[in-house]
Amino acid sequence: MKINNSIGCTVDECRFHAKKESFCSLDHINVVKHEKSARNQEATDCGSFKLEG
Structure with missing residues (x-):
């Protein structure tokens, strides 16, 4: 995985999370x-999120 x-990310439930590092x-x-x-901030979200699995 590249x-x-x-793009920093701490949402490790997302299939696009880099897993070993906090990036997308x-x-x-x-x-x-x-x-x-x-x-x-609460009014916005990452529309690219997809659940891992």
């Missing part, structure tokens, strides 16, 4: 908002 040192293995991620207007 590691993208430009994707070339890019899609950040999405789940409110009409994102005004804080």
Whole structure:
């Protein structure tokens, strides 16, 4: 698995997590908002997440 040192990640339940290091293995991620207007961190998520398994 390749590691993208430009995308940090601590969500090791994701299939794209680099496992041995706190990085993502994707070339890019899609950040999405789940409110009409994102005004804080809690209003956004990584839309590229896929459950490991």
